[in-house]
Amino acid sequence: MIEFILKRLLQAIPVLLIVVSASFFMIRLAPGDPFSQERALPTEVLKSLNTYYKLDQPLTVQYLDYLSNLLQGEFGPSFKYPGRTVTEIIGAGLPVTFELGAYAMLIALLLGISSGVIASLRPNTWQDYVPMSLAMIGICLPSYVLGPLLVLIIGIWLEWLPVSGWGYIPGDKILPSVTMGFVYAAYISRLSRGGMLEILNQDFIRTARAKGVSEGMIVLRHALRGGMQPVVSFMGPALAGLLGGSFVVETIFQIPGLGRYYVQAAFNRDYTLILGMTVFFATLIIAFNLLADIVAAWLNPRLRRGKTAGNG
Amino acid sequence: MNKEPADSTLSTGPDPARSSASLWKDAWRRLSRNRLGMLGLCVISVMVLLSLFTPWIAPYSYSAQDLDLGATAPSAAHWLGTDTFGRDLLTLILYGSRVSLAVGFLATAVALTIGVIWGTVSGYVGGRTDAVLMRTVDILYALPFTIFIILLMVMFGRNMLLLFMAIGAVEWLTMARIVRGQVLGIRRQEYIEAVIIMGLPRWLIMFRHVLPNVLGVIIIYTTLTIPNVILLESFLSFLGLGIQPPQSSWGLLISYGVETMEEYPWLLFFPAATLSLTLFSLNFLGDGLRDALDPRAATD
Numbered sequence: 337m338i339e340f341i342l343k344r345l346l347q348a349i350p351v352l353l354i355v356v357s358a359s360f361f362m363i364r365l366a367p368g369d370p371f372s373q374e375r376a377l378p379t380e381v382l383k384s385l386n387t388y389y390k391l392d393q394p395l396t397v398q399y400l401d402y403l404s405n406l407l408q409g410e411f412g413p414s415f416k417y418p419g420r421t422v423t424e425i426i427g428a429g430l431p432v433t434f435e436l437g438a439y440a441m442l443i444a445l446l447l448g449i450s451s452g453v454i455a456s457l458r459p460n461t462w463q464d465y466v467p468m469s470l471a472m473i474g475i476c477l478p479s480y481v482l483g484p485l486l487v488l489i490i491g492i493w494l495e496w497l498p499v500s501g502w503g504y505i506p507g508d509k510i511l512p513s514v515t516m517g518f519v520y521a522a523y524i525s526r527l528s529r530g531g532m533l534e535i536l537n538q539d540f541i542r543t544a545r546a547k548g549v550s551e552g553m554i555v556l557r558h559a560l561r562g563g564m565q566p567v568v569s570f571m572g573p574a575l576a577g578l579l580g581g582s583f584v585v586e587t588i589f590q591i592p593g594l595g596r597y598y599v600q601a602a603f604n605r606d607y608t609l610i611l612g613m614t615v616f617f618a619t620l621i622i623a624f625n626l627l628a629d630i631v632a633a634w635l636n637p638r639l640r641r642g643k644t645a646g647n648g
Numbered sequence: 649m650n651k652e653p654a655d656s657t658l659s660t661g662p663d664p665a666r667s668s669a670s671l672w673k674d675a676w677r678r679l680s681r682n683r684l685g686m687l688g689l690c691v692i693s694v695m696v697l698l699s700l701f702t703p704w705i706a707p708y709s710y711s712a713q714d715l716d717l718g719a720t721a722p723s724a725a726h727w728l729g730t731d732t733f734g735r736d737l738l739t740l741i742l743y744g745s746r747v748s749l750a751v752g753f754l755a756t757a758v759a760l761t762i763g764v765i766w767g768t769v770s771g772y773v774g775g776r777t778d779a780v781l782m783r784t785v786d787i788l789y790a791l792p793f794t795i796f797i798i799l800l801m802v803m804f805g806r807n808m809l810l811l812f813m814a815i816g817a818v819e820w821l822t823m824a825r826i827v828r829g830q831v832l833g834i835r836r837q838e839y840i841e842a843v844i845i846m847g848l849p850r851w852l853i854m855f856r857h858v859l860p861n862v863l864g865v866i867i868i869y870t871t872l873t874i875p876n877v878i879l880l881e882s883f884l885s886f887l888g889l890g891i892q893p894p895q896s897s898w899g900l901l902i903s904y905g906v907e908t909m910e911e912y913p914w915l916l917f918f919p920a921a922t923l924s925l926t927l928f929s930l931n932f933l934g935d936g937l938r939d940a941l942d943p944r945a946a947t948d
């Protein structure tokens with residue numbers, strides 16, 4: 337197991353290096369620069385700006401500089417928020433996004449696993465069809481449709497819940513969390529139904545049934561561990577999706593999290609901020625994929641030998 | 649699982665010529681019995697036809713606006729109402745469908761081409777080639793592609809061609825894995841051994857004898873990739889990072905609709921409904937195709 341974890345950790349290093357290098361060169365080689373505005377800046381100002389941000393040095397020097405700063409956890413100063421470093425901005429947005437993501441995931445797991453397990457117990461009956469139809473709706477209603485609809489119906493027409501902000505008024509965290517969690521609940525529901533069905537058809541479950549173990553015990557004690565494997569390997573990619581979802585949800589509900597900063601940085605062409613956040617997101621995603629792989633290997637010892645999880 | 653009609657000769661037939669013809673007939677029969685799948689197929693066909701003939705059937709011209717009229721609710725003159733510039737919403741949605749569906753189909757085609765070739769070569773050739781190709785896929789899988797696409801769109805201007813390529817470049821990975829898995833199974837079959845002994849060149853075996861037998865799975869997965877691509881495009885357009893005005897797409901129309909939904913909710917409802925209806929149809933069709941082409945997966 338330790339060997340497995342070490343091996344996966346070592347594999348993450350080249351991936352990270354690729355991410356950093358690709359983003360760095362993509363941003364530097366793109367046409368236009370951060371200071372090109374409608375009103376051209378005086379040349380002296382431009383020059384001193386370029387010196388300040390070290391844009392006047394050769395690209396390789398800048399690249400190596402950036403790498404060595406990264407190793408010390410420094411993402412450099414932001415171009416568009418003067419006086420603030422990228423690290424500070426990430427530090428300000430991270431807790432908000434993390435909280436939002438945690439609530440969304442909690443909703444998704446509770447709703448998804450319970451509905452998926454219920455559906456798997458009586459396949460091809462209404463007990464299966466109702467949750468699976470709901471799941472299909474969840475998949476076909478992306479957050480940028482579901483979110484505005486919830487805002488309009490529950491927030492504006494019914495006036496039940498506040499429609500923007502994060503922690504300003506009680507209850508303003510509900511709609512964004514539900515918006516973000518619903519689609520994952522749908523995927524998790526389908527995955528846990530599939531995983532449970534596979535396990536429930538196996539011999540050891542039949543043996544347990546034959547020995548007179550109650551249905552509840554069979555699900556909780558015997559089937560759940562194996563049946564949740566697809567859900568566990570989905571959790572890594574789900575985090576990547578959650579970050580993408582945070583772009584939309586934080587924009588709709590005006591939440592000051594990482595996603596909104598990222599979209600704004602993209603519009604402002606705030607190079608250091610985009611680069612820093614890309615590297616940060618990538619690290620997060622890789623870390624969570626790693627974690628998902630490790631948990632999957634812990635649940636299913638066969639994965640520990642040989643190939644990585646989820647491979648063919 | 650299916651009640652076989654008496655006239656069916658397709659059940660096992662080892663004769664390859666016959667069974668390949670009746671395999672598709674059999675699949676079609678199973679699909680046509682799946683009501684949701686057929687409904688999906690019909691809706692998608694209508695959508696595609698409508699968007700192909702949009703310039704001829706759209707009730708108004710794409711550039712027509714009527715600032716004095718402004719936003720009006722659905723009426724006889726404007727079936728789905730008008731937006732704040734007095735533009736006909738139905739016309740906007742029709743033109744938006746052209747872009748959204750084009751991105752959906754073309755980006756999927758890019759993903760399909762790369763993924764199928766990659767997966768077939770990897771699975772058939774095996775050995776070190778397989779290890780290198782699949783390790784590459786593993787590494788690419790770990791990259792945060794949504795973020796890369798955003799980066800790409802911001803840095804290199806938001807043009808459609810780039811969008812196709814970027815989305816296609818993300819979606820081929822899963823296709824490659826799925827195809828490889830299938831090819832691995834087929835490679836060990838006796839008829840492949842037979843053509844190897846007959847001395848056929850390797851590329852011919854791969855594309856003439858292996859690939860046609862993976863076609864079912866490829867079709868299923870393609871149908872399920874298109875909605876993902878459409879989602880990704882509308883996600884980017886919603887954020888203002890995808891399709892740019894004056895072009896129109898569903899994601900763009902939804903983001904306009906959100907801005908004015910309090911006063912003019914229909915500007916949000918109709919584009920959102922079009923997008924969701926398309927996603928529903930494609931997903932149902934994909935599920936139906938899976939049941940039809942891969943009966944083993946459907947037994948649960």
